[in-house]
Amino acid sequence: MRQTKIIVFTGGVLSGLGKGVAAASIGKLLSQNLKIVPIKCDGYLNTDPGTMNPIEHGEVFVLDDGGEVDMDFGHYERFLNINCKSEWNLTMGKIFSMIMKKERKGDYLGKTVQFIPHVTDLIKQKIFEIAKKEKADIVLIEIGGTVGDIENQLFLEAVRQMKKDVNSGNILYIHLTYIPIPKNVNEQKSKPTQQSINLLRKIGIQPDIIIGRCEEILTDHIKEKIAIFGNIDKKDVITGLDVDNIYKIPLIFKEEGLLDRINKKFNLQINPDIKNWEHLLNNLENPDKEIKIAICGKYTRLGDSYASVIEALNHCSANFKCKINIRWVETTDIKDIEKKIKNVNGVIVPGGFGNRGIEGKIHVIKYCRENNIPFLGLCLGMQLAIIEFARNVCNLDNANTTEVNENIAHRVIDILPEQKNIHMKGATMRLGSQEAIVSGKIKEFYKTGRVFERHRHRYEVNPEYHEILQKNNLIISGFSSDKRLAEFIELPDHKFFVATQSHPELKSKLEKPSPLFYNFIKACLE
Ligand code: GLN
Numbered sequence: 001m002r003q004t005k006i007i008v009f010t011g012g013v014l015s016g017l018g019k020g021v022a023a024a025s026i027g028k029l030l031s032q033n034l035k036i037v038p039i040k041c042d043g044y045l046n047t048d049p050g051t052m053n054p055i056e057h058g059e060v061f062v063l064d065d066g067g068e069v070d071m072d073f074g075h076y077e078r079f080l081n082i083n084c085k086s087e088w089n090l091t092m093g094k095i096f097s098m099i100m101k102k103e104r105k106g107d108y109l110g111k112t113v114q115f116i117p118h119v120t121d122l123i124k125q126k127i128f129e130i131a132k133k134e135k136a137d138i139v140l141i142e143i144g145g146t147v148g149d150i151e152n153q154l155f156l157e158a159v160r161q162m163k164k165d166v167n168s169g170n171i172l173y174i175h176l177t178y179i180p181i182p183k184n185v186n187e188q189k190s191k192p193t194q195q196s197i198n199l200l201r202k203i204g205i206q207p208d209i210i211i212g213r214c215e216e217i218l219t220d221h222i223k224e225k226i227a228i229f230g231n232i233d234k235k236d237v238i239t240g241l242d243v244d245n246i247y248k249i250p251l252i253f254k255e256e257g258l259l260d261r262i263n264k265k266f267n268l269q270i271n272p273d274i275k276n277w278e279h280l281l282n283n284l285e286n287p288d289k290e291i292k293i294a295i296c297g298k299y300t301r302l303g304d305s306y307a308s309v310i311e312a313l314n315h316c317s318a319n320f321k322c323k324i325n326i327r328w329v330e331t332t333d334i335k336d337i338e339k340k341i342k343n344v345n346g347v348i349v350p351g352g353f354g355n356r357g358i359e360g361k362i363h364v365i366k367y368c369r370e371n372n373i374p375f376l377g378l379c380l381g382m383q384l385a386i387i388e389f390a391r392n393v394c395n396l397d398n399a400n401t402t403e404v405n406e407n408i409a410h411r412v413i414d415i416l417p418e419q420k421n422i423h424m425k426g427a428t429m430r431l432g433s434q435e436a437i438v439s440g441k442i443k444e445f446y447k448t449g450r451v452f453e454r455h456r457h458r459y460e461v462n463p464e465y466h467e468i469l470q471k472n473n474l475i476i477s478g479f480s481s482d483k484r485l486a487e488f489i490e491l492p493d494h495k496f497f498v499a500t501q502s503h504p505e506l507k508s509k510l511e512k513p514s515p516l517f518y519n520f521i522k523a524c525l526e
Contacts, residue, residue, distance in 0.1 A: 012196025020072030024079035043151025058304035066432030123158035287323035312508035331360025346374035346524035349381030377499025436487035440477035453502035496523030
């Protein structure tokens with residue numbers, strides 16, 4: 001395929017309808033033998049979500065290249081089995097800062113720098129550059145937010161103009177809306193969709209396909225109605241069914257004829273082999289066993305904050321045919337904390353920042369260590385496991401992390417030396433894929449001695465304490481390639497007590513679960 005095809009995704013009526021999952025699902029259906037490149041456009045002025053609280057924006061997803069990007073990239077990587085690049089996340093913050101730099105350099109000398117054409121041209125230029133550089137067969141462009149928002153107007157204007165740039169046969173506009181079924185009328189309603197299509201048309205975009213998110217399959221009648229208002233074929237109105245499991249969505253779209261419609265419009269004959277996907281999905285839907293896993297954190301109010309951890313567990317569910325019930329444990333209140341993790345089959349302490357809830361987590365880790373409960377520590381989770389071990393096994397009173405307290409005798413977790421003089425906040429952590437040389441159980445789990453996982457942290461296990469920790473029987477079974485940093489730890493004579501400075505959840509896939517999560521769940525099942 002020579003000419004890159006472009007599919008633009010917009011959303012209407014409500015935010016949070018799952019545009020990212022919808023786009024990733026379509027990508028999944030199209031991906032066989034084709035190079036798919038997802039681009040996400042976010043209207044906010046942050047350079048990237050790295051400086052946002054996960055409660056505000058959901059999980060910050062980290063890429064191999066160290067990019068801190070929108071969590072939709074998690075869906076793209078999990079559905080498409082690809083490694084995305086940070087430049088594929090275009091934010092208005094990035095675009096504006098490029099514009100300002102260009103202006104100072106004199107690139108627009110003599111001109112008034114304007115939203116149109118200068119900003120929109122730059123957006124298009126960036127998208128076309130990515131398509132070319134990646135030799136993309138299909139570019140999926142997801143416009144964040146909802147049509148009608150002020151923030152995404154320039155992105156929408158840019159993708160509107162693209163139709164002329166690439167010729168109409170090479171671009172499709174898919175609009176995702178919401179079809180409510182109000183309780184009092186108990187009937188699918190199309191009005192919000194009609195109004196949202198009007199908003200889209202007002203800015204000059206005629207949708208080619210409309211996906212109506214609904215709790216039921218759309219009736220013929222409602223499809224007809226939307227088709228008339230949307231000025232499209234009835235076959236181009238597709239149900240985006242509410243599901244309890246996002247991995248079903250590609251199959252639903254296929255059933256609804258979406259792939260056929262895209263094939264027809266682009267003149268393609270894509271027929272993906274999704275047997276393995278279907279098999280895993282079937283496992284997910286028909287578990288033959290059940291376990292309970294506690295996740296201890298401070299953002300437990302919002303599942304999106306730990307999206308990748310949840311997905312990594314889903315991947316294990318599918319591969320073990322096991323239902324995993326998550327118990328969210330808020331650790332800010334230490335009272336009764338043991339009660340909250342009694343009867344669980346395993347405990348995860350995920351990543352986090354700041355000091356809220358820290359002592360509660362340390363308490364939970366101690367309980368797991370002493371009671372032979374499978375424990376998986378991720379990033380902050382590993383740092384706290386070290387603090388617990390230092391305090392209670394090595395008898396280092398008040399051992400702590402300097403992230404919480406600078407004035408302590410035993411700084412078992414301390415700032416990375418290269419981080420000491422960094423005061424700027426965006427993209428300044430130790431980020432992205434890092435190599436670890438592993439041994440012990442970790443080597444068995446990964447079936448290799450060289451492991452690459454993604455990172456996002458400022459603190460590390462203080463190398464001055466490696467010896468005393470090891471003397472007390474803690475195994476450091478993974479070091480950074482310069483041999484300085486502890487990347488993986490484990491305890492002998494424990495069912496499963498493993499932690500890592502990395503975030504293995506970020507690379508877990510339905511068809512290839514993270515080895516650490518996989519073996520953790522295996523231990524929980526024993
Ligand atoms: N706050 C810790 C650090 O910066 C852990 C970070 C994390 O869990 N991602 O090192």
